[in-house]
Amino acid sequence: MTAPTLQNDIFLRALMRQPVPYTPLWLMRQAGRYLAEYNATRARAGSFMGLAQNPDFACEVTLQPLERFELDAAILFSDILTVPHAMGLGLDFLAGEGPRFAHPVRTQADVDRLQVPPMERLQYVFDAVSVIRKALNGRVPLIGFAGSPWTIGCYMVEGQGSSDYRLIKTMLYSRPDLLHRILAINAQATAQYLNAQIEAGAQAVMIFDSWGGVLADGLFQQFSLAYTQQVLNALKREHNGVRIPVIVFTKGGGQWVEQIAATGCDAVGLDWTASLGSVRKRVNDTVALQGNLDPMVLFGTEQAIRTEARRVIDDFGPVGAGGHVFNLGHGINRFTPPEAVGILVDEVHSYSRRHH
Numbered sequence: 546m547t548a549p550t551l552q553n554d555i556f557l558r559a560l561m562r563q564p565v566p567y568t569p570l571w572l573m574r575q576a577g578r579y580l581a582e583y584n585a586t587r588a589r590a591g592s593f594m595g596l597a598q599n600p601d602f603a604c605e606v607t608l609q610p611l612e613r614f615e616l617d618a619a620i621l622f623s624d625i626l627t628v629p630h631a632m633g634l635g636l637d638f639l640a641g642e643g644p645r646f647a648h649p650v651r652t653q654a655d656v657d658r659l660q661v662p663p664m665e666r667l668q669y670v671f672d673a674v675s676v677i678r679k680a681l682n683g684r685v686p687l688i689g690f691a692g693s694p695w696t697i698g699c700y701m702v703e704g705q706g707s708s709d710y711r712l713i714k715t716m717l718y719s720r721p722d723l724l725h726r727i728l729a730i731n732a733q734a735t736a737q738y739l740n741a742q743i744e745a746g747a748q749a750v751m752i753f754d755s756w757g758g759v760l761a762d763g764l765f766q767q768f769s770l771a772y773t774q775q776v777l778n779a780l781k782r783e784h785n786g787v788r789i790p791v792i793v794f795t796k797g798g799g800q801w802v803e804q805i806a807a808t809g810c811d812a813v814g815l816d817w818t819a820s821l822g823s824v825r826k827r828v829n830d831t832v833a834l835q836g837n838l839d840p841m842v843l844f845g846t847e848q849a850i851r852t853e854a855r856r857v858i859d860d861f862g863p864v865g866a867g868g869h870v871f872n873l874g875h876g877i878n879r880f881t882p883p884e885a886v887g888i889l890v891d892e893v894h895s896y897s898r899r900h901h
């Protein structure tokens with residue numbers, strides 16, 4: 546069966562730095578707890594994993610933000626921690642506490658046991674991709690995603706979120722050999738995982754290096770970027786003759802953009818501490834840029850939302866030539882008023898159309 550032609554490919558065109566009529570946007574974590582309908586579906590599913598592991602539920606929540614807002618891309622509903630879960634670490638999302646692993650990876654014996662999981666264990670994700678592509682019916686492109694080897698490694702060693710990364714940094718500074726083995730396995734698993742999402746129908750993929758920015762300069766390159774590079778080297782960049790753009794997002798990675806761009810990705814995601822205009826000069830338009838509104842702007846007044854959205858668009862520069870995908874600088878906060886998202890979408894589309 547051939548896929549229906551895309552009705553809106555502005556997002557893909559911007560990623561490939563082709564001319565666009567307006568600045569496309571989507572939001573990290575656009576499907577999530579700030580939407581009442583998400584909470585209702587999650588309650589029916591019983592748990593976060595119940596939601597993520599059922600392709601019909603995953604499809605339902607993927608489409609929810611698109612029903613409310615004119616977003617230019619859909620993102621697969623899943624999580625970056627499905628990969629370590631498939632490795633047997635026992636993922637659980639405790640109410641109000643975030644993710645937790647029953648079997649974190651901390652000792653040499655833990656590392657010796659670690660393996661690239663058989664991709665069949667992640668079949669529910671690939672099934673979700675196919676079900677969502679079908680339901681989208683060409684409306685907007687579907688983004689697949691994974692965590693970076695370093696970022697999933699943080700959760701695997703810490704066993705949960707962390708504010709100081711003490712356990713993984715203890716390993717880094719005392720047994721770097723163990724950490725390198727974990728990261729090499731993660732890189733292989735992540736490449737296979739993303740390639741299977743591409744085979745199932747993901748039209749762009751994004752690597753979330755959410756915690757790359759906690760590393761010192763020099764160590765970021767060795768423990769995060771080198772493994773993201775391994776993933777990129779193993780990725781399928783085309784499917785059925787169509788280019789699959791890759792976005793690499795390193796939170797706190799603004800000072801390393803030249804090196805991130807040099808991995809061969811198509812686009813670099815940036816948080817709000819970077820200036821899109823100055824980053825663009827530094828990478829000399831060799832990659833597209835995605836970002837980078839402070840998600841907390843959505844708690845401000847309507848005027849503030851409109852002003853800050855324009856600031857991001859103006860900072861990037863003239864719209865028509867492409868190369869900018871508007872997004873938040875990190876995931877949308879769960880307490881965000883949905884009306885604020887409506888204002889943001891309106892401003893990005895209408896302002897960028899006028900400044901075409």
Ligand code: CP3
Pocket residue numbers: 572573574575576577578587593620621622623624625626638642643644690706753755875876879
């Ligand atoms: O963007 C989307 O709409 C797609 C879905 C998506 C989720 N997680 C769903 C989710 C994506 C792309 C992610 C990525 C993810 N997950 C990252 C990288 C991006 C980032 O935010 O830095 C990370 C670090 C995770 C790990 C993770 N998953 C954490 C720390 C949590 C708890 C978060 C919290 O705010 O409490 C999750 C759970 C999670 N993943 C939720 C959603 C919608 C909320 C959980 C719930 O419904 O109970």
